[in-house]
Amino acid sequence: MKKKVFSLFLAVLLVLGVLGACSKKSEDAATKEDVNSKExxxxxxxxxxxxxxxxxxxxxxxxxxxxxxxxxxxxxxxxxxxxxxxxxxxxxxxxxxxxxxxxxxxxxxxxxxxxxxxxxxxxxxxxxxxxxxxxxxxxxxxxxxxxxxxxxxxxxxxxxxxxxxLWSTSNDAFFINKKWLDKLGLPIPKTTEEFYKTLKAFKDQDLNGNGKKDEIPFSFMFNNHIRGPHSLAGSFGVVGRNIGVTDGKVYYAPAQPGYREFLKYMNQLYKEGLIDQEAFTHSVEVYDSKLKLKPETLGAFFSWSNWSTFGTLDSDYVAIPPLKGPKGDQLWNKNGGxxxxxxxxxxxxxxxxxxxxxxxxxxxxxxxxxxxxxxxxxxxxxxxxxxxxxxxxxxxxxxxxxxxxxxxxxxxxxxxxxxxxEKLNLSPGQQEKLEYAEMYKPFQPKEIYPNVLYSVEDADRLSILQTDIDNYMNQTVPKFIIEGKIDENWDDYVKQLEKMGLEELLQINQKYYDKFKE
Incomplete structure (x- = not known):
């Protein structure tokens, strides 16, 4: 009986081997046909x-x-x-x-x-x-x-x-209308308070000389890494956009105390009419078209470079360093290339x-x-x-x-x-962007969250957590900037993030950060 079972087992193996060989030959034939076919x-x-x-x-x-x-x-x-x-x-x-x-x-x-x-x-x-x-x-x-x-x-x-x-370490750059500053006899703002006063001056004057009150002091595209105002949060001690790292500890930037102060500052600008009313809704195409309007209607904005926007360096806009915040913070977001x-x-x-x-x-x-x-x-x-x-x-x-x-x-x-x-003769635009990267480099964090791939289980869980948390944040943060009441509602906002699994999201990211650093 054992011999029959053994013989049957060998027969099955033989058949499987033949089928496997046939499959392999078929696969090889398909590969050969794919490689050599001129059709x-x-x-x-x-x-x-x-x-x-x-x-x-x-x-x-x-x-x-x-x-x-x-x-x-x-x-x-x-x-x-x-x-x-x-x-x-x-x-x-x-x-x-x-x-x-x-x-x-x-x-x-x-x-x-x-x-x-x-x-x-x-x-x-x-x-x-x-x-x-x-x-x-x-x-x-x-x-x-x-x-x-x-x-x-x-x-x-x-x-x-x-x-x-090198320039890819700093996606965003902060621009201000130098022509308007010169008309008003104002210096380039160095602090958040000076920037606020400058925007007020931009709003109250017909600086483009067209006889209309169409000047927009400050514009951006909120849900955009290049065109968004996220690095301005560095003036309040918070960088990282969403996930950041400091002293080896992973954090969620929009839940940090400094981010709260950033939102209060942005709300002040918005309620005084200094921020573009479409900053949270316009598309890339609409935003970029605003930058190119003649005569200019924008006083300050975020973008990649003058060259990428206008095709020239002969622009009325200049890039400026990070603003120093109320507590002396002066940081800028960093990308890992x-x-x-x-x-x-x-x-x-x-x-x-x-x-x-x-x-x-x-x-x-x-x-x-x-x-x-x-x-x-x-x-x-x-x-x-x-x-x-x-x-x-x-x-x-x-x-x-x-x-x-x-x-x-x-x-x-x-x-x-x-x-x-090293073989590339830099274009004026690349040289321009390189200068911006060098300008922002001293203000960028030493640690940033690295590129990592998660396991299927962790990726699935993170997908749910990130979707819920980021969607809620992306709905609530613009509402804070537009409507205010930040101090009154901040604790509820953070509690809702926690209820959605913020701690678990941070724990998963911390695990992969620690593994990456091993």
Missing amino acids: KVAVKAFGVKAPAATTDYDEMPFMKELQDNVNLDIKWTLANVSTYREQINLMFASNDMPDIFYSAWSLSGNDIVKYGSTGQLIPLEDLIEKHAPNIKALFEKRPELKKTITAPDGHIYALPQVDEA TFSFSGFSITSANKNPVRSIKWVDQMYDPEMSIQVSLGPYDVNLKKDGDKIQILDAPNGMGYEEFRHKSTPGSYGVYATLKDTY
Whole structure:
């Protein structure tokens, strides 16, 4: 009887082995066919366009050439920054997905781990090992990068955007209308009190000379890291936007006592008519259009740079250092460089993963990375020996619009490292931004929360906690600024955050911060 069972067991193993071999042969054949076929294969891709983009990816010769190089025909669905999140959530929920997700900032770290665990995003490490020499070389050069993007289960489900430019440590810059200051005989404000008095002076004068009382002393776009006023909270001792770190301890910035004082200051500005009434509602497009109005209507605002906004340094606006607050605080938010976990992912719907990974691998070649980021040679860039020159935008066109006509740019997938920037003759705009980064550097915190990927369980829990807590904060904070009553309602606000699980959110983040520092 034992012999029969043993024989049956061997037979089963033999059959499974044969089936496995057949499967392997079939897989190898498919791979071989995919690699060697000269016929184009079609894949569906979902991407996100930068706010400044006026051209779709399928209209860019540079992107078409990358497709042709690997015989790929990409059918693009492109979303804007206002709608992409809902579209992505619906795709995963319905399991009606594209073959490729392409774009920095599109999938969150939680998305990557969660949908990798469900099998809707496939592991990339074997594809990289066999078919992506540029990505493999990047990981050999930056082993810490490979570690950072590897999920807790050991797989890589998404390839990142990496940009090691110095100026990317400071996204936001604080601008004031120097022409208006000069008209009023006022100096650049150095404190929050001086800034308040300056805004009052801006409000009471027809400084643009058009005979209308249309001056807006101060504008921003609240839910935006570049255009938002978040670094102004540093004048009250709080940086970190949402999650911050000080002395190794993780905290939630909008629940800190200093943030309360920041809100009281902002409410004072708002109730005296010194803040744009649309600061909490206008879109990127509307906000950016306000910056470009002639004659100027804005006294102060937050943005990336003069060059990115106006396409020139010949502007009436100058960037100013952090304001010193009532208690002498003078801090500014810091970013850990430009890094996005999401950039490129292959879904389970994709029948041509080899061709797909070969396509994106081109973008990690250093020569290609700089073009994905800043635009192709002989259009946006010019190669001069070992040096790379950035070409000026045509008259009447801002630099951001110029580069995003030809390349995915800020939403592209690439790895531009420091040694590439050493070859770059900085454009006036980059030199400008570099000067801002140097200006804000002394005021930035030594510790910031790092890029980490959470486990599926922690990612799921954080997704719920962050959604509830951040949504409540994003509803309540503007209400505080507009309506006031901050002292009366602050304790209830903090208690509600705690009821929503703020302590648990901090504990999870603390655990991963401690692990990162090990």
